[in-house]
Amino acid sequence: MTVHDHDRSDDGASIDEGGAPMKVVVVGAGYAGLAAALELADAGIDVEVLEAADRVGGRVWSREHDSVVIDHGGQWVGPTQTELLGLAARFGCETFRSYDEGRHVELWPGGVAEPFTSDEHVDGFGAAEYAGAEARLDAMAGTIDLDDPLGTPELSDWDATTFESWIRDEISDEQARDRMRLVLRGVWACEPRDVSLFHVLFYIRSAGGLGQLLGTLDCAQDSRFVDGAQAPARAVAAHLDDRVRLGLRVRGIAHGPDGVTVRTSDGDIVADRVVVTGSTAAQARIVFDPPLPAARRRWVARSPMGDVAKVHAVYPTPFWREAGLSGQLVAYDGSPVSYTFDNSPPDGSRGVIAAFVYGDAYRAWARLGEPERRAAILAPLVAALGPEAGRPDDVLATCWPDDELAEGAYAAVPTPGTWIEHGANGWRSPAGRVSFAGTEQSARWNGYIDGAIRSGREAARAIMQATRPRPHRLDHEETT
Numbered sequence: 001m002t003v004h005d006h007d008r009s010d011d012g013a014s015i016d017e018g019g020a021p022m023k024v025v026v027v028g029a030g031y032a033g034l035a036a037a038l039e040l041a042d043a044g045i046d047v048e049v050l051e052a053a054d055r056v057g058g059r060v061w062s063r064e065h066d067s068v069v070i071d072h073g074g075q076w077v078g079p080t081q082t083e084l085l086g087l088a089a090r091f092g093c094e095t096f097r098s099y100d101e102g103r104h105v106e107l108w109p110g111g112v113a114e115p116f117t118s119d120e121h122v123d124g125f126g127a128a129e130y131a132g133a134e135a136r137l138d139a140m141a142g143t144i145d146l147d148d149p150l151g152t153p154e155l156s157d158w159d160a161t162t163f164e165s166w167i168r169d170e171i172s173d174e175q176a177r178d179r180m181r182l183v184l185r186g187v188w189a190c191e192p193r194d195v196s197l198f199h200v201l202f203y204i205r206s207a208g209g210l211g212q213l214l215g216t217l218d219c220a221q222d223s224r225f226v227d228g229a230q231a232p233a234r235a236v237a238a239h240l241d242d243r244v245r246l247g248l249r250v251r252g253i254a255h256g257p258d259g260v261t262v263r264t265s266d267g268d269i270v271a272d273r274v275v276v277t278g279s280t281a282a283q284a285r286i287v288f289d290p291p292l293p294a295a296r297r298r299w300v301a302r303s304p305m306g307d308v309a310k311v312h313a314v315y316p317t318p319f320w321r322e323a324g325l326s327g328q329l330v331a332y333d334g335s336p337v338s339y340t341f342d343n344s345p346p347d348g349s350r351g352v353i354a355a356f357v358y359g360d361a362y363r364a365w366a367r368l369g370e371p372e373r374r375a376a377i378l379a380p381l382v383a384a385l386g387p388e389a390g391r392p393d394d395v396l397a398t399c400w401p402d403d404e405l406a407e408g409a410y411a412a413v414p415t416p417g418t419w420i421e422h423g424a425n426g427w428r429s430p431a432g433r434v435s436f437a438g439t440e441q442s443a444r445w446n447g448y449i450d451g452a453i454r455s456g457r458e459a460a461r462a463i464m465q466a467t468r469p470r471p472h473r474l475d476h477e478e479t480t
């Protein structure tokens, strides 16, 4: 095994059970894998990151299109996402605030375009009853201790309930129900019938409240990265240098008496410890020998990925700003688009709208031919922003369920019963020398880039803690 010279500390570096310097292999160069590797490299530990794709970043993917950086995956960062902000600061990656000026628009059935602003909330279409339900969700989520989610007194009731059942039991007005359903799709990228109420509450708690998840300024959608959200990942990879290997797919992981053999598309690599990251779909494709404990296999199998397409319409200018519009749209009118945001570059030199398509609407939209897909995206934009919205220079769609490695996004959504039955041992307990990291394994900002970084760092620290050299205890005879 190779020991790299750079970043190696001679003091206190972890050792394997035989007393030799330890080698850790990290599977995946998304934010969790890179954060784990950085933590280990900072401590002088020999680490190698194996990434199947030809780029780092995973579910965060920024690509320049016609001189504009487009974030096809994760993009925003909020003020309480301190791990991501810290990483960005360390590597000099700049952020700028999201465009949140002017009127947003809600599209209601029957062709109604209802304007509202961030300060004056919309009135009508079930808004009043919805607000009460949102407050109840926050109160319920507040009873969850993130350090002990399985100790939640109402766990067995809440995890036995789908979010759709809760909506039907707790909200009487059909329009308020539709409001809540759209929120669920927008934050969890699935249908309310598919996800456990407990998981929704845990996720709310993990972000610090539903307002944090939904809001723009001072909340999860507060800021974006000048060079795209992939910039910090690229910077970490550059720092780790040849410790990150691209185009290397991990197919299997076998425990042996002296360590772990990682079977890749380009041969075997032997390590003392392995950190596995990636979506639940990606982790399910790795063959473990011996098989992983049943709890982990069940957790992964019962936590499918969400379904979301992120579609960008690129215009010569952000023309809606001159009309006093923010570019933010919420559609209850049955269009495939649920939400849009102004994703223009920081200097506003081009106009970019990002539109999100989720769940059932995604599946129906994805079956359409190319021209129909484009028309279905542009129709609500024209209704909200005016006829110019129908004449973009380009429309770029990224369908995350078709991404060969992630197979969906934003994150995994545990189905009812998964937390109760497999949470204790399946969520993030290591299996022998293999640890699991990734945003799905984070108690804070679960589902977000920040959560991915936290989980990677925590996995790395746990390995260092478990393998730290300990002073030999002198036995009784030697001390007397």
Ligand SMILES: Cc1cc2nc3c(=O)[nH]c(=O)nc-3n(C[C@H](O)[C@H](O)[C@H](O)COP(=O)(O)OP(=O)(O)OC[C@H]3O[C@@H](n4cnc5c(N)ncnc54)[C@H](O)[C@@H]3O)c2cc1C
Residues within 6 Å of the ligand: 027, 028, 029, 030, 031, 032, 033, 050, 051, 052, 053, 056, 057, 058, 059, 060, 072, 073, 074, 075, 076, 077, 248, 249, 250, 251, 277, 278, 279, 282, 283, 286, 308, 309, 310, 400, 405, 406, 408, 409, 410, 411, 437, 438, 439, 440, 447, 448, 449, 450, 452
């Ligand atoms: C459209 C979209 C919008 C989002 N918006 C936001 C947002 O605004 N803010 C936010 O914070 N989060 C957002 N997210 C979520 C965020 O992107 C993820 O939570 C985060 O990137 C997950 O990081 P991760 O390291 O846990 O997993 P991943 O990013 O999935 O990284 C796992 C890596 O492992 C690699 N891999 C998988 N299998 C193998 C294998 N067998 N061998 C080798 N390598 C393998 C993958 O290629 C990948 O690079 C969004 C996601 C999407 C898709």
